[in-house]
Amino acid sequence: MPVNSSREWSTPIGLVVCGWLLTAAAAWWCWLTESATDRLFVAVLALVLATASAYVSLARxxxxxxxxxxxxxxxxxxRHHPWSRIQVHVRSRQRLGRSARTLELDGDNG
Structure with a gap:
């Protein structure tokens, strides 16, 4: 890796936007429903979607x-783990007749 370079991973922005749009749609649906049972169900759905969307928005x-x-x-x-405390392993596994490699990073939890 070149000096002063970094790589980042986060939830794709398109999924974050989709989560907030689904939250808005569920809130609108809740406002339109007439039955108390339906309103409760849709309100819980909107709350779960809002919680998930807030998490992926704030943890980027x-x-x-x-x-x-x-x-x-x-x-x-x-949490920051320096490279000196991380063990890197490349694992190869066979599943359903296909070989797959995974990168495992083991860090000190202390």
């Missing part, structure tokens, strides 16, 4: 790797 970027290590960002806190 979720993962960042740079020359100093890996940074994981969540809703409550951000």
């Amino acid at each position: 970027p979720r993962l960042r790797a740079d020359e100093s290590g890996i940074t994981l960002r969540g809703l409550g806190r951000t």
